[in-house]
Amino acid sequence: MGSTSNPVHEATPSMSLTGHLQQVFSHVKIGNLVAGLSGGVVSTLVLHPLDLVKIRFAVQWYFSLYEERVAAGGTQRTLSRRNPNVWGAGASWGLYFFFYNAIKGYAKEGRQTELSATEHLVSAAEAGVLTLTITNPIWVTKTRLVLQYDAGLSGKHYKGMVDALVKIYRQEGLAGLYKGYIPGLFGTSHGALQFMAYEELKRDYNKYKKAPSDAKLSALEYITMAALSKLFAAATTYPYQVVRARLQDQHNKYNGVIDVVRRTWRNEGFVGFYKGIGANLIRVTPACCITFVVYENVSRLLIT
Template sequence: MNPAAAIPGAQSRACTVAGSASTTTTSSAPPARSLFRHVHFENLVAGLSGGVISTLVLHPLDLVKIRFAVSDGLELRPKYNGILHCLTTVWKHEGLRGLYQGVTPNMWGAGASWGLYFFFYNAIKAYKTEDKLESLGPTEHLVSAAEAGAMTLCITNPIWVTKTRLVLQYEAGVDPSKRQYKGMLDALIKIYKYEGVRGLYKGFVPGLFGTSHGALQFMAYEELKSKYNRHRNRRSDLKLSTLEYITMAALSKIFAVSTTYPYQVVRARLQDQHNRYSGLVDVIRRTWRKEGVHGFYKGIIPNVLRVTPACCITFVIYEKVSQLLLNLKNGD
C-alpha cells in the first residue's frame, strides 16, 4: 500500500512538493540556456573582420601614437616634431617595414578584441533584454559594454604587450641585428621566459580602467542610434545606412577618446621595454612630475586621426557582415 494514500491530504501535498521541486528545477535551467541562446558566432566573425581590415589600413598612425605616448626624454628615443615628421622619418630610415612594425600582434589584438567584444557584448545585451518589453537604457548599455571589455582584456592583454614592444624597436626596421624581438611569437616567448606571466599582463590594471573607454563608446553609439531613429520616427532598432553608421561611430569614438585617453599613455609606458616603473602609481607620479597634464595626452592627435576612421571602418564592416551572416543563417 502506498503510505501517502493512507494519510489524508498527503498525496496532494506530495504532488504539490513534487510540483514545486519540478518547478524549481525547471526555473533554474532557463538562465543558462537563454544565455547560450544569445551567443552568435556571426558577431565574432564580423567584429574580427572589421578589426583586422581597419588595422591593416591605419597601423602606421598607431605606431606614431605609441612613440609619442612614451616620449619621456630618454636619449635613445628618436625626436619627432609632429605626426608627418614622424611618419617621414620612419619611412626614410626604416622603410615600409618600419611603418608596419608590430602590425602582426596589432592585427591579432584588434581582430580578437573587436571580435570578442562584439561577441560578448551582444550576448550580454540580448540576455538582459530577453524579459524586457523596452530596450536597455544608457546605464545598462554602459555596464554591458564594461563587462564585455573586461572579459576581452583578460584574453588579449598579452597580445597588446607584444605589439607595444615591437613598435618600440626603434632601429629594427633598418638593422635586423638590433631587434630585441624577431616577431610576435618570439616576443611572447621571451617576455614569458624573462618576465613571466606578470610581464605578459603589464598594463592590465590601466587596461581595466580602459574598459570604460569601450563602455562609454558603446553606450554613446547605442544611444545615438536609438535617439536618431526616434527623431526620424522609426523603430529604435532599425538598421541604418552606411553614412549614418559612420557618423554614429565617429561621434561615439571621439567622445570616448577625449574622456579616457590618459589610461592609454599610462598603459603604453608600463609596457615599454626601455623604461622601468614599479607600478601604476609610479607611472602616474613620474609623468605628472616631469611633464604635467600634457604628458597624459601625448599622442592624442595621431590617436584621434587613427581611431576615428578605424572605428568607422570597423563598425560599418561589423554591421554589414553580421547582418549578412545572420541573414544567411536564418535563410533570408
C-alpha cells in the same frame, strides 16, 4: 500584483555561476565575432601607420619613419610590428562584439522594453573586461615590437610576434604578458562609454525618424554615430592609454601605475597625460567608423 522583474535574471541558491554563464552564452552568435573581427582587421590594415606614431609619442621616444623604412630589414620589421596590431585589433573587436551582444541579449531576455543607457554601459564594460583578459598579451607584444628601435641599448630584440610572446614569458613570466592590465581595466570605461553613446545615438535617431530602434541605417549615418561616440569616449579616457603604454615600454622601469602617474605629473604636468592624442584622434575616428560600418553590414549578412 504586477512585477517588472525578470525571473530569468533573479539569483537563486540553485543558480550557479556556470548556470549564469550558460544563459549568457545561449545568446552567442558567431556572426558577431566574425563581423567584429572583420571590422577590426580592415580598419587596422588601413590605418596602422598612425597607430605607430601614437604609441611612440605616448612614451616620448621620437623617431624618423623615413629612416626606419630605408634601414636594413626595415620592411620586415614593419611587417612584424603590423602582425600583432592586426591580430590584436581583430581579436579585440571580434571578441568585444561577441561578448557584448551575448551579455546584452541576456540582459534583455524576456523583456519588452529597450535597455537603458546604464545597462548598455554595464554590458559593454563586462565585455571589455573579458576581452582584455584574453587579448592583453597581444597588446604587450605589439607595444614591445613597436618600441624595439634601440635593441642594442635595451638588450632585448624580438624577431616577430611569436618570438616576442615566448621571450617575454621566459624572461618576465606571466606578469610580463599582463603588464598594463590594471590601467587596461580602467580603460574598459572607454569601450563602455563608446558603446553606450553609439547605442543611444542610434536609438534616438531612429526614434526621431519614427523608425524601429534596430532599423538599418545608411553607411553615412553609421559613420556619424560611430565618429561622435568615439570622439566622446577618446577625449574622456585617453590618459589611461598613456599610462598603459609607458608601463609596457621595455626602455623604462616603473613601479606600477601610481609611479607612472606621479612621474608623468611631476615631469610633464597635465599635458603629459594627453601626449599623442592628436594622432590618436586622427586615427581612432576613421578606424572606428570603418570598424562599425563593416561590422553592421557583415553582421546583417550573417545574422538573420
